[in-house]
Amino acid sequence: MKRKMGAAPWQDAIRRAAAAPGVINLGGGLPADAQFPRAELSAAFTRVLQAGAGQALQYGWVEGQAQLRDRITERLRARGARVSAEDIVVTNGAQQALSLATDLLLPRGAKVGVEAATYPAALTLFRARRLTPVGLPDGRATYVQTTLNNPTGTALSDEDYRSLARRRSALIEDDAYGDLTFAPGQRPPFLVTAPHRTYHVGTFSKTLCPGLRVGWLVVPRAARERARRLKETDDLQANSLAQAVVNDYLGHVDFDRRVDVLRRYYRGRAARLAEAIRRSIPSWRFRFPQGGFCLWIETDAAVDERRFAELALDEGVSFDPGSDFQVGRGAGAPTTLRLCFSYVSPARFGAGARRLARAWRRAVVRPSPRSKRR
Amino acid sequence: MKRKMGAAPWQDAIRRAAAAPGVINLGGGLPADAQFPRAELSAAFTRVLQAGAGQALQYGWVEGQAQLRDRITERLRARGARVSAEDIVVTNGAQQALSLATDLLLPRGAKVGVEAATYPAALTLFRARRLTPVGLPDGRATYVQTTLNNPTGTALSDEDYRSLARRRSALIEDDAYGDLTFAPGQRPPFLVTAPHRTYHVGTFSKTLCPGLRVGWLVVPRAARERARRLKETDDLQANSLAQAVVNDYLGHVDFDRRVDVLRRYYRGRAARLAEAIRRSIPSWRFRFPQGGFCLWIETDAAVDERRFAELALDEGVSFDPGSDFQVGRGAGAPTTLRLCFSYVSPARFGAGARRLARAWRRAVVRPSPRSKRR
Numbered sequence: 001m002k003r004k005m006g007a008a009p010w011q012d013a014i015r016r017a018a019a020a021p022g023v024i025n026l027g028g029g030l031p032a033d034a035q036f037p038r039a040e041l042s043a044a045f046t047r048v049l050q051a052g053a054g055q056a057l058q059y060g061w062v063e064g065q066a067q068l069r070d071r072i073t074e075r076l077r078a079r080g081a082r083v084s085a086e087d088i089v090v091t092n093g094a095q096q097a098l099s100l101a102t103d104l105l106l107p108r109g110a111k112v113g114v115e116a117a118t119y120p121a122a123l124t125l126f127r128a129r130r131l132t133p134v135g136l137p138d139g140r141a142t143y144v145q146t147t148l149n150n151p152t153g154t155a156l157s158d159e160d161y162r163s164l165a166r167r168r169s170a171l172i173e174d175d176a177y178g179d180l181t182f183a184p185g186q187r188p189p190f191l192v193t194a195p196h197r198t199y200h201v202g203t204f205s206k207t208l209c210p211g212l213r214v215g216w217l218v219v220p221r222a223a224r225e226r227a228r229r230l231k232e233t234d235d236l237q238a239n240s241l242a243q244a245v246v247n248d249y250l251g252h253v254d255f256d257r258r259v260d261v262l263r264r265y266y267r268g269r270a271a272r273l274a275e276a277i278r279r280s281i282p283s284w285r286f287r288f289p290q291g292g293f294c295l296w297i298e299t300d301a302a303v304d305e306r307r308f309a310e311l312a313l314d315e316g317v318s319f320d321p322g323s324d325f326q327v328g329r330g331a332g333a334p335t336t337l338r339l340c341f342s343y344v345s346p347a348r349f350g351a352g353a354r355r356l357a358r359a360w361r362r363a364v365v366r367p368s369p370r371s372k373r374r
Numbered sequence: 375m376k377r378k379m380g381a382a383p384w385q386d387a388i389r390r391a392a393a394a395p396g397v398i399n400l401g402g403g404l405p406a407d408a409q410f411p412r413a414e415l416s417a418a419f420t421r422v423l424q425a426g427a428g429q430a431l432q433y434g435w436v437e438g439q440a441q442l443r444d445r446i447t448e449r450l451r452a453r454g455a456r457v458s459a460e461d462i463v464v465t466n467g468a469q470q471a472l473s474l475a476t477d478l479l480l481p482r483g484a485k486v487g488v489e490a491a492t493y494p495a496a497l498t499l500f501r502a503r504r505l506t507p508v509g510l511p512d513g514r515a516t517y518v519q520t521t522l523n524n525p526t527g528t529a530l531s532d533e534d535y536r537s538l539a540r541r542r543s544a545l546i547e548d549d550a551y552g553d554l555t556f557a558p559g560q561r562p563p564f565l566v567t568a569p570h571r572t573y574h575v576g577t578f579s580k581t582l583c584p585g586l587r588v589g590w591l592v593v594p595r596a597a598r599e600r601a602r603r604l605k606e607t608d609d610l611q612a613n614s615l616a617q618a619v620v621n622d623y624l625g626h627v628d629f630d631r632r633v634d635v636l637r638r639y640y641r642g643r644a645a646r647l648a649e650a651i652r653r654s655i656p657s658w659r660f661r662f663p664q665g666g667f668c669l670w671i672e673t674d675a676a677v678d679e680r681r682f683a684e685l686a687l688d689e690g691v692s693f694d695p696g697s698d699f700q701v702g703r704g705a706g707a708p709t710t711l712r713l714c715f716s717y718v719s720p721a722r723f724g725a726g727a728r729r730l731a732r733a734w735r736r737a738v739v740r741p742s743p744r745s746k747r748r
Contacts (some may be wrong), residue, residue, distance in 0.1 A: 028433075030432060031432075033426075033428055033431070036431045038423050038431070038434075041423070041431070042419070042423055044422065045416070045419050046416065049412050049415070049416055054407055055585075056585055057407070057410045057412070057415070057583035057584070057586065058404060058405075058407060058410075058583065058584060058585050058586040059402075059404055059584045059585065060585065080709070082687075091609070092466050092587075092609040092612075092613070093394075093609055093610055093611075093612040095607075095608070095609045096608060096609035099607060099608050099609065121606070121607070121610065124603075124606070124607055125607040128603065128604070128607040130609075186574055192432045192494060205433075209431035209432065210431070210432060210433045210614070211429075211430055211431040211432050211433065211434065211615050211618075212431065212615055213466075213609070213611075213612075213613045213614070214612075229498075229502065230502070232495070232498070233469075233473060233495070233498055233499040233502045234469070234470060234471035234473050234608065235465070235466040235467055235473065235587070235609075236467055236469040237587075238466075238494065238582070238585065238586045238587075239466070239585065239613045239615075239616055240585025240586075240587070241585050241586055241613075241614065241616055242613055242615055244585075245615075255731075288465025328427065339650075347483065
């Protein structure tokens with residue numbers, strides 16, 4: 001179902017094909033449908049409509065519903081952030097928080113610092129806004145996934161963390177996977193250590209469900225009014241219904257416990273996909289992730305990425321091409337890819353890995369035009 | 375509840391005060407809570423969750439859900455438009471459709487043609503994007519409410535319609551109130567007569583409920599790919615839950631019949647507010663609206679608008695200041711205002727009009743600093 005932004009138009013066609021029945025879709029970065037709390041959300045929906053239609057169906061304030069912002073604030077304060085509900089703008093998912101922060105911070109033509117591998121929809125956004133992604137710690141502002149990087153599944157390196165901590169430039173801190181680390185004890189987000197220059201992006205897409213599109217942007221006080229005005233010109237306000245349902249839901253469940261369950265659930269899936277890949281394609285390298293939804297694969301061969309994706313579809317499996325995630329990747333650099341363990345049933349991981357192995361063998365052995373002539 | 379964008383920051387404070395209990399809020403442009411089909415929406419919600427969580431809770435395609443776009447297409451075709459589902463991008467309400475069209479069509483610094491009185495959130499958007507609003511039919515692109523103008527409650531004049539029909543510049547056609555005309559027989563929208571240059575904006579906010587934030591942009595074919603990319607960089611996609619609920623709802627009700635009921639309902643309210651205003655403030659002039667949610671009031675006196683709004687709040691009533699809607703309004707021009715009959719119970723129209731009359735008398739008799747000195 002999900003389309004993750006890609007640089008190349010051919011990827012749209014591939015993504016649609018990947019959604020076909022029979023294809024084992026290891027791309028996309030979707031959470032598991034099975035973990036959506038349908039019964040609890042239904043109950044929440046019923047309650048908010050019984051309480052009166054105003055909150056859920058009528059227009060609301062640009063910054064979002066007050067109680068929901070209180071609950072988000074509470075969760076951030078539990079991690080050490082000194083934020084108040086006034087610092088928060090509820091957004092249409094994390095992507096809108098990201099685009100608001102970008103539009104607030106980065107004038108056309110500016111440089112934006114990014115990690116070596118990073119979230120593709122952020123890169124596409126930056127390019128669409130005529131910004132130039134550059135390596136850390138440079139850039140007029142920096143986009144980082146401090147706690148957990150998508151796609152690498154790791155925290156920001158100590159070196160990068162320290163060098164960014166020393167600078168004064170603004171940070172767009174994407175915490176989309178911040179709740180889904182497999183083990184505790186990670187470094188605090190920059191929202192805690194550098195709140196005056198951190199635009200912190202969060203979302204319920206990974207821990208609850210993405211279709212509700214409830215995310216948030218924590219804005220430094222000095223930019224609050226501008227952030228609200230921009231949100232208002234862009235689309236007036238976030239979805240009242242989704243906000244009311246999420247708010248009611250959070251008031252009726254132990255959300256921390258749910259998040260713990262999800263961490264164990266996705267860690268178990270990560271282990272099963274890792275095992276399947278090691279068995280079928282032992283030449284691929286990856287670090288076991290510290291959280292999130294995916295394995296980041298490095299290979300020893302530089303194959304034609306598009307052809308590999310097409311061969312994989314031909315074998316009945318799909319993945320996310322590594323070049324989507326990488327800036328300044330040299331021509332001829334070894335192929336990389338992202339494999340998600342979050343969405344497809346683990347029962348299909350073995351078959352998915354075997355299909356990938358067949359596609360990889362076909363991609364690698366393809367004779368180049370030059371070798372043909374010999 | 376609703377904040378409609380205003381030019382002046384003081385209006386935020388006034389808007390929040392207007393939401394206080396006891397204040398009769400004749401501003402805001404909100405639909406009537408009583409008309410939200412709560413039971414039908416609950417049933418739709420239950421059905422979509424029973425059908426499987428994927429459609430409602432998971433990520434979806436950037437352009438929106440296919441069946442919902444089919445239904446929107448069908449309604450537009452019934453009005454004579456030759457559109458297909460591929461021409462439609464589902465948006466986070468009409469405002470996002472408007473901001474997408476603006477970003478697609480109008481580079482910073484361009485002139486945008488607007489009607490003499492028009493939708494304030496469009497004006498605020500244009501100014502935030504560093505565009506200069508100018509009178510019709512000028513501008514690199516033109517923003518029009520062809521079928522029904524908010525705030526004037528009238529269709530585009532024959533003269534403006536003809537002059538825009540002759541031009542070749544792009545049109546942003548805001549059809550937010552297009553379904554809510556009190557009588558049939560109006561001119562076709564430009565989507566019918568000039569589809570290749572018309573960016574047509576629609577929404578379920580007025581006919582169903584605004585809290586769902588389901589709107590759409592019909593894009594000329596040549597701009598389709600750019601529109602989808604822009605929507606994707608801005609926020610990935612519209613709310614899956616709201617789309618699924620609206621789609622299911624439309625499949626289970628006679629929506630045309632509902633729209634007919636709403637037309638009669640709001641026409642009845644318009645008549646009652648018109649009567650109350652005529653009785654309490656006979657000096658105010660307005661044309662009975664051809665549809666929509668409001669009366670557009672012209673007065674003979676130029677009062678201090680902010681003071682009038684504060685006096686009105688002091689009397690326990692609120693309204694939308696006319697300057698929000700007008701471009702190039704000369705200093706010293708007679709005061710105008712928008713009064714909405716859509717939201718407040720008609721049982722309070724009489725009291726609202728009397729409070730307005732008191733505030734108006736106080737605003738008009740206020741001695742100017744100059745007359746004080748005499």
